[in-house]
Amino acid sequence: GQQLNQSPQSMFIQEGEDVSMNCTSSSIFNTWLWYKQDPGEGPVLLIALYKAGELTSNGRLTAQFGITRKDSFLNISASIPSDVGIYFCAGQNYGGSQGNLIFGKGTKLSVKP
């Protein structure tokens, strides 16, 4: 089945630093999504990307849909303590017979004040 490789697995950074994480796939998707999950809570959608090459921002977050449709990255600028959590990428082929989300394994972000 489809698998997503998400890296890094974990990051420990200083408050104010920028963060970058990425996701690659062995097959193409027509939609890429980035979720954040706080402990004991469900994942919350941060950014959705719909077109190859698309660059989308949401506050301090910026994500891009790779031109090959097999990858995506998420950048967080000027990190703050509340950015702590696990970030999951997810690919989806919306409209296909198997349009379910395929999740990456997650990037655990820790921010030191």
Next chain:
Amino acid sequence: DTEVTQTPKHLVMGMTNKKSLKCEQHMGHRAMYWYKQKAKKPPELMFVYSYEKLSINESVPSRFSPECPNSSLLNLHLHALQPEDSALYLCASSHGVGYTFGSGTRLTVV
């Protein structure tokens, strides 16, 4: 209303108990999902309901029994669970692209 509401938040049950998890959404989403999530792992898909009909069962053991009484409600009936079934159970709904997740039920089987 842009939320998926799950109850209970926490559940402890014995291996001989029968319990149910509940999920509710009022966003008009016609697809609803159950996921199981172990610590430090991504969510794993269990069941998909589309227009109130079960469309995907990811080879889940029969001790987990889903039910979709109407387009807003999704239940997961639990019976004779094992300690390894302890996990965070997430419900989600979707109108197509991307899913909205509930906060989950933390299940502990003793």
